[in-house]
């Protein structure tokens with residue numbers, strides 16, 4: 001808990017920040033600001049009718065490779081009667097795409113597989129290829145109807161199994177997938193069929209948005225809405241599961257879920273295993289038998305590793321007419337069982353809040369209404385003594401800054417904007433305006449001209465492509481930007497070479513005006529070397545009273561490891577230390593006057609070459625991950641990996657909600673030791689490294705207040721590419737430092753491979769030895785006071 005004084009100070013800051021007037025710097029060709037969509041109700045979604053001229057710049061044949069595929073152009077009928085399976089799979093696979101068991105990853109065959117309104121009957125799985133967005137009409141979401149004779153694992157399969165048991169993709173590298181605006185209907189299949197809506201065995205840079213799965217509600221139903229046996233995700237939100245044996249079954253290293261509803265399932269959410277844990281934000285469960293059975297110690301294939309659940313952190317849930325809210329498979333009477341955090345939970349007619357399967361009741365519910373303010377199971381810590389207290393009971397909950405909450409006191413959330421009601425004349429295409437996206441031509445001037453003319457009055461559409469820029473692109477506050485299958489903005493050239501004078505590739509807003517801003521489906525990157533590049537500098541604050549008004553969804557910062565970056569296997573093989581592989585000064589900088597809502601923002605420095613058939617490891621050096629100096633509000637639902645100095649650095653930051661944060665220390669360290677190959681730059685509040693002995697910090701907190709980390713997984717797997725250090729959990733000494741002047745509240749937290757899980761002023765406080773929970777070490781909560 002932090003002091004009232006800091007709360008007060010923080011709200012004063014917020015008021016001061018809100019004071020600058022709403023700046024409405026409209027583009028020069030604008031007549032009026034873009035406020036509401038003007039499409040007629042019967043118009044198709046603009047994504048269907050906009051001119052399709054996206055390209056894949058580094059495809060062997062960019063002039064013929066088709067990015068956007070309307071399934072009807074491939075023969076699908078959407079009439080609910082004709083079998084559309086082959087047509088949809090043709091739309092998915094045409095163009096020598098990456099998948100089928102012969103290609104493990106690639107960025108050069110991106111696609112949108114688009115579904116106009118209708119009902120698409122399918123009799124076999126739709127196998128999704130690498131780098132695919134499956135998008136339904138956002139106004140009238142189409143239905144994928146599984147035929148009664150459906151055969152195969154799942155209606156949508158993100159990682160198909162082959163006859164020999166191997167899979168198309170390595171589950172931890174299964175990046176770049178999104179499914180949006182689709183209803184999957186299993187109800188024609190026999191109740192007893194092991195039907196699955198989505199086999200979603202995925203990693204980072206993946207999302208589900210606005211997806212519904214309809215299942216049988218008959219006694220004995222075997223249907224499952226979503227099945228995920230492993231992976232390293234990820235984000236999903238605005239999802240609904242009706243009926244079924246399991247609403248969802250989810251085992252994955254880590255994940256963030258926002259706004260999930262499960263109705264009428266036997267088991268709402270089944271959790272076989274995880275490491276760092278899962279953060280659940282906004283959960284609604286109705287009429288299920290059990291909400292979450294936590295598998296402890298885990299299913300057979302993991303039992304030998306002692307792998308159960310590291311952590312589950314659940315906030316803002318409403319559960320109705322359900323027998324048991326959370327149930328564990330075995331009694332948990334020590335921290336070995338992983339941690340469970342409950343915050344702001346309302347139960348209506350839920351007799352058992354937390355219980356053991358067929359056993360004791362740990363926390364009672366009632367047949368009336370029960371409210372759980374803040375409850376934990378697992379080791380709880382306070383202050384500097386490092387003594388764990390195993391707790392199964394109420395704990396002080398996070399003190400949440402008011403500007404992070406919605407009108408009902410829940411953590412505010414905002415869905416990925418899809419601009420469903422925009423008319424075509426409200427959208428301007430950057431290719432139509434002269435940018436090429438060909439990965440070669442310098443598009444700086446052409447892109448800047450589009451923003452200068454249309455910022456604030458048109459949705460600026462980045463047709464698929466790689467837009468190479470050689471100087472800072474300014475995205476003015478007020479802009480709305482949408483990519484197509486992750487359009488790439490790539491900075492390179494002489495302006496980004498000076499590490500001592502770093503320069504933004506993309507500068508979002510100038511001097512922190514208060515205005516709307518939204519960016520979706522863009523990848524930001526560099527062409528190496530670019531040791532002076534700040535890939536994204538964020539300077540915009542949401543307008544007064546418009547929470548989440550400045551945000552980014554399903555947009556990633558990706559450095560190296562992809563075609564066109566000059567930071568691949570050929571240039572930067574593992575173990576090499578080429579100055580030409582210094583790829584960026586920093587991934588993302590949130591400046592002091594900014595606010596940000598970042599959902600599914602993965603800032604990744606490539607550890608392997610995605611275009612290499614063997615996915616071989618590479619040494620690409622990014623100086624810094626995410627630096628936030630923002631006074632808030634900031635919602636951070638993302639991950640950061642492999643920067644040399646740190647993954648997250650909070651400096652003078654306030655009012656941040658972070659859930660879940662996942663990080664990995666660079667695999668090459670300590671060869672060279674952090675900060676090498678970069679130098680310390682005090683202007684950017686760089687940390688020092690006494691505590692880590694030359695390794696990157698996962699999270700470094702300086703003079704920051706009102707920060708809640710609700711779910712964290714900080715991993716250090718390697719020393720100079722060797723995992724021998726994992727045996728003794730000693731790949732690095734420290735990983736997470738808080739200075740004595742900061743108040744950060746930590747819940748549902750796990751680490752891998754580090755001696756100390758948390759340090760104050762670079763003195764180790766929480767020893768991992770107290771918290772073994774499997775491959776990872778976990779504790780339930782730490783607060784400073």
Ligand SMILES: *[C@@H]1O[C@H](CO)[C@@H](O)[C@H](O)[C@H]1NC(C)=O
Nearest residue numbers: 191192217218219220221266
């Ligand atoms: C469901 O089926 C089982 C097994 O057939 C049976 O024992 C049980 O009574 C049935 N429950 C309901 C509510 O029909």
Ligand SMILES: *[C@@H]1O[C@H](CO)[C@@H](O)[C@H](O)[C@H]1NC(C)=O
Nearest residue numbers: 171172228229230231299301
């Ligand atoms: C992923 O899950 C499958 C099915 O449970 C299991 O056979 C496989 O070993 C798992 N893979 C990894 C890498 O954990």
Ligand SMILES: *[C@@H]1O[C@H](CO)[C@@H](O)[C@H](O)[C@H]1NC(C)=O
Nearest residue numbers: 210238239240259413414415
């Ligand atoms: C939650 O998801 C549902 C279903 O997509 C949607 O209707 C609702 O608006 C979402 N709520 C929030 C707060 O995002």
Ligand SMILES: *[C@@H]1O[C@H](CO)[C@@H](O)[C@H](O)[C@H]1NC(C)=O
Nearest residue numbers: 217218243244264265266287
């Ligand atoms: C509760 O779920 C059961 C089984 O799924 C279903 O048969 C019943 O109609 C549901 N009750 C309500 C009130 O929705």
Ligand SMILES: *[C@@H]1O[C@H](CO)[C@@H](O)[C@H](O)[C@H]1NC(C)=O
Nearest residue numbers: 330331332333334335359390
């Ligand atoms: C925990 O529970 C197990 C199983 O009921 C029991 O064998 C063990 O003695 C208990 N340990 C403690 C510390 O209570």
Ligand SMILES: *[C@@H]1O[C@H](CO)[C@@H](O)[C@H](O)[C@H]1NC(C)=O
Nearest residue numbers: 349350351365366367368369
């Ligand atoms: C609720 O529980 C109380 C006490 O156990 C019991 O008397 C009452 O009948 C129950 N009400 C319902 C609706 O089940």
Ligand SMILES: *[C@@H]1O[C@H](CO)[C@@H](O)[C@H](O)[C@H]1NC(C)=O
Nearest residue numbers: 575670671672719720721722
């Ligand atoms: C790092 O590992 C490589 C490959 O195993 C080895 O050749 C090299 O000597 C190691 N470097 C150091 C400093 O340990």
Ligand SMILES: *[C@@H]1O[C@H](CO)[C@@H](O)[C@H](O)[C@H]1NC(C)=O
Nearest residue numbers: 723724725726727728729730
């Ligand atoms: C781990 O610790 C044991 C016992 O201290 C030691 O024998 C072993 O060499 C260590 N292993 C590694 C990989 O450091």
